[in-house]
Amino acid sequence: MILSGKAKLAGVLGWPVGHSRSPRLHGYWLDRLGIDGAYVPLPVRPEDFASVFRALPKMGFAGANVTVPHKEQALILADEVEPLAKRIGAVNTLVVREDGSILGLNTDAFGFMQNLLETHPASLGTLNRPAVVLGAGGAARAVIAALVDAGVPEIRLVNRSLERAEKLAADIGGPIRVQEWDWLDLAGAGLLVNTTSLGMSGQPPLDIDLSDLPQDAVVNDIVYVPLLTDLLLRAQARGNPVVDGLGMLLWQAVRGFSLWFGQQPEVTADLRDFVLKS
Ligand code: ATR
Numbered sequence: 001m002i003l004s005g006k007a008k009l010a011g012v013l014g015w016p017v018g019h020s021r022s023p024r025l026h027g028y029w030l031d032r033l034g035i036d037g038a039y040v041p042l043p044v045r046p047e048d049f050a051s052v053f054r055a056l057p058k059m060g061f062a063g064a065n066v067t068v069p070h071k072e073q074a075l076i077l078a079d080e081v082e083p084l085a086k087r088i089g090a091v092n093t094l095v096v097r098e099d100g101s102i103l104g105l106n107t108d109a110f111g112f113m114q115n116l117l118e119t120h121p122a123s124l125g126t127l128n129r130p131a132v133v134l135g136a137g138g139a140a141r142a143v144i145a146a147l148v149d150a151g152v153p154e155i156r157l158v159n160r161s162l163e164r165a166e167k168l169a170a171d172i173g174g175p176i177r178v179q180e181w182d183w184l185d186l187a188g189a190g191l192l193v194n195t196t197s198l199g200m201s202g203q204p205p206l207d208i209d210l211s212d213l214p215q216d217a218v219v220n221d222i223v224y225v226p227l228l229t230d231l232l233l234r235a236q237a238r239g240n241p242v243v244d245g246l247g248m249l250l251w252q253a254v255r256g257f258s259l260w261f262g263q264q265p266e267v268t269a270d271l272r273d274f275v276l277k278s
Helices: 022-032 046-058 071-077 083-088 108-119 138-149 162-172 230-237 246-261 269-276
Strands: 008-014 037-043 063-066 093-096 102-105 131-134 155-158 176-179 191-194 218-221
Touching: 008 022, 008 046, 008 246, 022 037, 022 246, 022 269, 046 071, 046 093, 046 102, 063 246, 071 102, 083 102, 083 108, 083 138, 083 162, 093 246, 108 138, 108 218, 108 246, 131 138, 138 155, 138 162, 155 162, 162 176, 218 230, 246 269
Parallel strands: 008 037, 008 063, 131 155, 131 191, 155 176, 191 218
Antiparallel strands: 063 093, 093 102
């Protein structure tokens, strides 16, 4: 690690933040690219977020990532917010500009789509069919914005809380059809994405019947612990192409890194292995 008094600084603001893989991910790129810089975990309680946010330029930070539970507050506090982040309703990347003002971005939508297309280039062909999205939380908002922008003709949205799904559909707009869990319609779909925490280690499994899902539909779980969730294993067993959630994390990080540290990092198989080992 190269670290001089002129090192560029970035980090991840979250509470708690100990589980975050971002320091390992950015640390890998800094190391491989020989950059004089550091990316550190920044555990910040919700009540302290605004003051820490305002201190970032004063402390010489080039920027930061923002994770749970601060993404909505970052949207409010940023001096300028990119239109996509406004639409999603959350900021996950901060860039400190020359004049000390803070720009808020959301790179999750890009991360989701890039992961899909890099893992299965053929996914592009399935985006002209309906997509089914499970969940209506922060991650779902980014996924759905990406699907709307990719021109997906119909997005069937299912969530435990119907009200939250309806709010998401109204906020983001586009061809979103809110459905009830019991009426989950997988027929004719080209893509199924799980954005809920179901299937994550320590959470209940995601219990859905895949029998109506076309066999060429791509199945993506944004959960990456475990890497192959029960949903992905069941989809794989019936012949569907599957995409795990780790790539979304890796790809969403690319833009922030290049803006803070001035070099374009690469997402490689070696990086995946390295991040997984943490
Ligand atoms: P994230 O930022 O990762 O999207 P979130 O905003 O907390 O996290 O959203 C979690 C998602 O998982 C939501 O869609 C949530 O459903 P509700 O909106 O009804 O809360 C869903 N989820 C979490 N636990 C669930 C459970 N036991 N059954 C069904 N859905 C669940």
